[in-house]
Amino acid sequence: MKVSTQEAAPAFPFADGIFPAGCPSRIVLDHVTSKWGVLILVALSEGPQRWSELRRRAEGISEKMLAQTLKTLEADGFVRREAQPIIPPRVDYSLTVSGQELAALLLPLVSWIAGHADTIVGRSARKAAGAGD
């Protein structure tokens, strides 16, 4: 077993394979890391929001994908949907406790990316010279 710089946990938890193909973790990971999953979860981490609000926040999302993503996240227990039987309809989406935990892990990731993306794609565009760091 190898011991490198980044050591805190007793043992690397994914030493022999991240996890098996098709296992529940893979499924959830795919849901979360779907094209819009991260964006929706991050958007909702600010607080409950309506459908139309989410559409604006996740710029570029189609109605179909918003519906599909929300449904998946709701089925996974990350998002709660509350519809009010009024005309015109009003539906609020919010994070469950589980969803808040997840979003709390996603926010640093998204922030990091937001802070480094320009450098990264800049380097990509320059054809990725030789030195990575």
Add this chain to the structure above:
Amino acid sequence: MKVSTQEAAPAFPFADGIFPAGCPSRIVLDHVTSKWGVLILVALSEGPQRWSELRRRAEGISEKMLAQTLKTLEADGFVRREAQPIIPPRVDYSLTVSGQELAALLLPLVSWIAGHADTIVGRSARKAAGAGD
């Protein structure tokens, strides 16, 4: 601006839209959250590894996707590739500093998912009753 339960930072950094469609952040996010991106980065966070090792770790990945994912991550400056001109070839992949930073953010996420996936898909399978939490 709304103030709800989860308030800690001075201001929510993604208050009016996560970030614009097609911007560098979106591109990098898509690379990282591609089907195999997370798995490869997490796998490499344990230390440098060879092609064949990565294939085992990321169970179920095809050669094509491994090559493609590694190339993308390398172009983004997250992964370093070192090929030794010997027969048979030996190629080692490792994380750059940037890649290590990213992986450090990914690990908690993957660990959390690994710890909750069974509950989550269990609930999903039971048709997602009514209460999310």
Add this chain to the structure above:
DNA sequence: CCGGATCCTATACGATACTG
């Protein structure tokens, strides 16, 4: 052993139109 090239399929996704 490490991949590149090619072909093919599944499906994720977007655009549009329609409904309660």
Add this chain to the structure above:
DNA sequence: CAGTATCGTATAGGATCCGG
């Protein structure tokens, strides 16, 4: 306003063969 239904397309991704 908040969706659903349908269709068409782009592309992600897998299988296989080949080459250094």
